[in-house]
Structures are given as structure tokens and as C-alpha cells.
């Protein structure tokens with residue numbers, strides 16, 4: 323992969339949010355023009371709060387700065403196998419931070435695809451069923467090799483994991499299934515489902531949103547070392563190149579030797 327990811331650094335989340343908004347709305351516009359909807363995969367962790375800060379602001383009222391939630395189809399980049407009202411649920415997190423706060427009269431309502439609770443007892447079944455959902459939305463499995471998300475909004479864990487793809491885990495080598503199950507996640511809860519690495523890499527655009535001094539060490543590793551390039555986030559950088567953008571802050575990038583971009 324010749325081209326490098328784009329790294330954007332801001333003083334803090336308050337300054338990052340407007341640029342993240344602009345970036346997401348540019349992808350929204352392009353996707354609606356391409357196929358009439360905006361298919362987004364979102365992570366849990368710290369992402370939903372920052373995303374909400376970006377999307378819930380009123381904007382300047384122009385079409386280019388308006389979130390058209392009626393056209394959004396929201397999927398989960400990873401999910402924990404817990405009930406949807408459980409505190410560990412990525413769906414609950416997104417609902418609490420963003421979905422419940424949308425002014426639906428003004429900005430519409432996204433179609434959201436959570437996991438189905440009836441399959442929670444079996445993580446593999448949960449993954450298989452979620453893959454079926456993707457098949458139904460992204461066309462029959464036979465005619466589409468991989469689902470093409472318009473945008474994946476991802477986090478970066480302090481160990482370099484993204485989605486529920488953890489460092490050195492055999493799931494990183496999976497090339498067939500679109501959605502994988504994990505029953506031994508190093509970070510609790512242990513049972514989860516996750517998009518596979520090829521599905522992530524196939525997205526039209528991939529944005530990491532990760533801020534704070536707690537990310538400094540892992541950023542140094544990902545952007546400066548061979549070992550870091552083999553971590554899940556590093557593999558996304560390597561595999562998707564300039565389709566990838568990092569929205570981060572000065573605290574996370576302190577002492578990290580990576581070129582930063584000023585504007586989108």
C-alpha cells in the first residue's frame with residue numbers, strides 16, 4: 323500500500339468534533355449520491371460520545387452541513403454478546419450517547435441494525451446471524467465478495483485492537499467470513515462478534531477516532547515500529563493506506579513521529 327493514512331490532530335475533542343462532522347458529512351453526501359443511502363459501521367468504547375459531539379450540533383443549516391439521518395443505515399463494527407440494555411452493549415452506548423438524542427423531526431431517524439438477542443447464548447450463531455443481516459442489505463453473498471461500508475468509524479484500544487480484533491489473535495487471519503465470533507476476548511466481556519479485517523479494509527473510508535494521553539504509547543508503536551504495524555490498527559493502516567484517517571489530539575500524539583495534516 324503506497325499511500326499513508328491521514329492523521330489530523332487537534333488540541334482536544336471540542337476542536338476535533340467540527341472536523342469529524344465535516345468529514346462524516348462529506349462521506350454522507352458522496353454515498354447518497356452513489357447509491358441513495360449511507361452505510362456506516364460504528365464501534366463502541368470512546369467513539370459514540372465523540373461522534374455525538376460531532377453530529378448533534380446544529381450546523382450552519384446548509385445542505386452540506388446537515389445530517390440526513392433518514393438515509394443512514396447503522397451497523398456495529400463489533401458488539402459484545404450481552405443484552406441490548408446491558409451496560410457492556412455497544413448498541414446501548416450508541417443509543418444513550420447519540421440515537422436517543424437525535425432531533426428526529428429536524429434530522430430524521432437512522433435505520434439501526436443491532437444484534438439479535440435470541441442468539442446471545444452462542445457467539446458463533448450471533449456472528450452468523452449478523453452476517454446474514456449484512457448479506458440481506460449488501461446483496462446476496464454469492465454476488466458480493468465483501469460488504470462495502472461507506473464509512474467505518476473505529477476506535478483504537480490501548481493494546482492496538484480495533485473492532486474486536488485483538489493483537490496476535492487467530493481471527494486476524496480469517497479471510498472467508500464477514501462477521502466473526504470471539505469467546506476469549508482479552509478485554510471483557512469475553513464473548514463478542516466483530517467484522518473481519520478484510521471487511522474493514524474493503525470499506526470506502528475508515529476513520530479512527532482516538533484521543534487522550536492514554537493512547538500515546540500505542541500510537542508511538544503503531545506509527546513508528548514494525549511490531550506496531552502488525553497490530554490490528556497497524557494492519558488497517560497498512561492494508562487501507564490513504565482511505566484511512568485518524569482523528570486524534572495533541573495529547574495522544576505527543577512525541578509520536580508521524581506527519582499531521584492541517585485540513586481535510
Ligand SMILES: O=C1O[C@H](COP(=O)(O)O)[C@@H](O)[C@H](O)[C@H]1O
Nearest residue numbers: 365366367368369477478479485
Ligand atoms: O472493547 C472495545 O474497545 C475498543 C476501543 O475502545 P476505546 O474506549 O479505547 O475507544 C472499541 O473500539 C470497541 O468497539 C469496543 O468493543
